Amino acid sequence: MSELEGVVLGILQGKQPCTAYGIRMALQDSPSSFWSASAGAIYPLLNRLEKAGLVDASVDAGDARGRRLLTLTAAGRARHRQWMLSAGSVEVASAVSDPVRSRAFFLGAMDAADRRTFVDDSLQALESFLESARQDLVIRTDSEDSWAYLAALGGVHQAEARVKWMREIRDHLYDDSVPPVDR
Amino acid sequence: MSELEGVVLGILQGKQPCTAYGIRMALQDSPSSFWSASAGAIYPLLNRLEKAGLVDASVDAGDARGRRLLTLTAAGRARHRQWMLSAGSVEVASAVSDPVRSRAFFLGAMDAADRRTFVDDSLQALESFLESARQDLVIRTDSEDSWAYLAALGGVHQAEARVKWMREIRDHLYDDSVPPVDR
DNA sequence: TGTGACATGTAATATGTTACATGATTGA
DNA sequence: TCAATCATGTAACATATTACATGTCACA
Secondary structure (H helix, E strand, C coil): CCCCHHHHHHHHHHCCEEEEHHHHHHHCCCCCCCCCCHHHHHHHHHHHHHHCEEEEECCCCCCCCCCCCEEEHHHHHHHHHHHHHHCCHHHHCCCCECCCHHHHHHHHHHHHHHHHHHHHHHHHHHHHHHHHHHHHHHHCCCCCCCHHHHHHHHHHHHHHHHHHHHHHHHHHHHCCCCCCCCC | HHHHHHHHHHHHHHHHHEEEEHHHHHCCCCCCCCCCHHHHHHHHHHHHHHCCCCCEEEECCCCCCCEEEECCCCHHHHHHHHHHHHHCCHHHCCCCCCHHHHHHHCCCCHHHEEEEHHHHHHHHHHHHHHHHHHHHHHHCCCCCCHHHHHHHHHHHHHHHHHHHHHHHHHHHHCCCCCCCCCC
């Protein structure tokens, strides 16, 4: 069961009845750009879920576009619950990915000028991302869903931790005691 | 250019000359389980890179296994540099993924008992992950590569932020009108 | 001498990406 | 009426996963 599948089931549970397009838009509104939320991923996925009996679809008769309103079945809810509870496994908890940190591991192979570019530019990008995470939090502030707010708050905390960390690296960079790496 | 490709080029740059197997093992040693580091991903990838002229391979004549020692070409180094500098783009900085947080957005759809299970179990998983991130940091402490140390430190900071955040959620959970479990 | 790590690779499968293609609906 | 948004979908392609398959090397 893929991450995207779990997320899509979750969005559907919160918005049903809604269209595949609506799910796509909800995914796109997230500050994270981890999924492209492309039509080529969403429509085939939803059709798979429907075929597997996790999702019900009814064509909206009053809409000539063939608008399909989707809802979760009982099996779909059970599957979503199963996905949720997998958060307790260490494998899921450790399947994080941070593309900036992945790159930072190899800073030692760059020359001093590139290192500066890297740190300055990625710090700016991280600050910009933090800003969008904060905006996302504001949107959820008056929502009745305090859990979604707390989840978004976690995103802000993590974004703050990333900015702080990159500032630490910058401080280290501007410290002259570090000799250049030999190549 | 995929994340895995960039990471593999980076590992190779730091360990060359080394085998594809060595790169796999280096990937596996990371506390993050984001990549499975399976043979089915690494060997085809390295062969693609070789074909593209980013990697050079020389068969070790003294080894009957057909051990191939890999090195980066100039084009490979340039490609790696390009990947590194892409950390400055907001798209890359925002392409983070946290499977526990993804799930936390949908806590509102769970019943109280499942919510408690979710929070208690994922807190334990996050603490366990934090521990492995700390161990990874210890390994890098006496390394001459201070940058890799700083990168791993970022991993620890983020893991700490995730634990702290889940504790906040737990506090919110037990503050609620829901009667507390026996403890 | 035997076991576990080293070493390379493929096959079937699943899933995601980009780009393309089409048309309806809504509101200024 | 016209443009932006809503809405569904496919095609070619790239890439990762799991499971399988084979054999060598180092060392106790």
